[in-house]
Amino acid sequence: MISFTEEMASCAADVERALDRLLTEERLTGPGVPPERLVAAMRHGSLNGGKRLRPLLVRQAAGVFGMPKDRSLVAGLAVEAVHCYSLIHDDLPAMDDDDLRRGQPTVHKAYDEATAILAGDALQTLAFDLLAGEDCHPDPAVRVRLVAELALGAGAGGMVGGQMRDIEGETGGFSDGEITRMQAMKTGALIRAAVRMGALLGGAGDDALGQLTVYAEAAGRAFQLADDLLDVTASAEAMGKATGKDARNGKQTLVGLIGVDATRRHLAELTHDALSALVPFGEEADGLRATAMHFASRER
């Protein structure tokens, strides 16, 4: 059995390779040919050595039902395209105003704001394009469910709504419940979508889908708490991006409200919840187990 680190690296390499092939003027064609600059900006915002955790979750959740990993890659790319678009838009001056991401200039720094807005827009469109194609899954009924699931996770009641609440929260005064609800949307919704999409790809029944949703919600929450902890405890060098900036930007996090130790205890509880939800599954769910444990202990 391969280690979690090896599995993550292998998935990330598959995603990187597939995105590299996909994000070209030849492959992105429509009624017209995509402008070179737009494609370059889409590549800059996507081919950046990310951990590709969302495609990994799609793969692992589909794997619970025995689906070979190459058959869940396209759906994974779709979730990753949404994630990348959201980072490009979140980094904009009107939003979080970040100059660096993973040690590289953000898209609006490397290009300009207009190009960054459009590159994000086009990556979102690409996500749904990927899910609609036969390469994603042979059954159209499965493909539309994936479209609906990704839209639910990405939209006003999910990721984008969470980013809006996060910005509103900068004026202060969020309770811990409000922070939890905001984060469940901002980062949790897409992680939830990734796991559920994997389960749907694999042909999960209602009960299994329900269990994996419980897993996804706990794991997504754990992931966010780990991220908040890292922002406080890690050095900028280790993270490849500015740290301690949540506090400087007046961003509300649970760590800021209840402290590092209480947050760590909460993270351990959530990891327990995520693992408990996997009890009905056999060793096919070991990947999802390893990911939840990784969230609990990750250093970057």
Next chain:
Amino acid sequence: MISFTEEMASCAADVERALDRLLTEERLTGPGVPPERLVAAMRHGSLNGGKRLRPLLVRQAAGVFGMPKDRSLVAGLAVEAVHCYSLIHDDLPAMDDDDLRRGQPTVHKAYDEATAILAGDALQTLAFDLLAGEDCHPDPAVRVRLVAELALGAGAGGMVGGQMRDIEGETGGFSDGEITRMQAMKTGALIRAAVRMGALLGGAGDDALGQLTVYAEAAGRAFQLADDLLDVTASAEAMGKATGKDARNGKQTLVGLIGVDATRRHLAELTHDALSALVPFGEEADGLRATAMHFASRER
């Protein structure tokens, strides 16, 4: 038989009513509840008395195959949601920097830039959500084709790519061929998608789809030329937005390059092409005919 003006008004009223019901915190729900401010900005950018030409084209193209108008409404809403999102983003300071749209403050003026970016993002997601649902069409195989069609029209090789080329064109030097290719993407691609989506909803075979695509490309081009002519010839009062601004912004249009008279002649030829493509169809295509003639003669 009702007049074109009546048909357009009736479709616009249906779209307005449906969007009004759809864009609420109750209906847009996901893993979380959408923030009030985000929903308000989405409403501001959509419920603005637009002509709703794209849903009309979906309806008319589906009508060629006998589909009742209420059964093509959801797909029409999806195309309109993409159109509205593109207007919100195009109006941003980093893009066209417009303060007014249809006599009202643009979304970033009424709210702020971050909210406008997110409202546009969420409207794009909503479009695909609408297409994925059973209310759109009972057959998932049709629904995924609609998703693919809209993504093709909206993405890097379509609408977004066209907006990128338009911005690049502000530095000047476009030939008439380059302007035509840019406009075929920026406005043409979504009009093409609307017509083809209507045809697919109606169950068009390959030949009919091909003919309607020829119609859509000619009509879309005619629509853009009429718009460019209006920018030169109409008063700001009649348009409810700033006019003459293409030239002031250094935007390249065919009118600027070949003049008003030559553009009018070209518009007449395109209208002829659009109507010719409809020859194989009977009176069920009268709606599409009226729309093409409206583009040729519209005053606002």
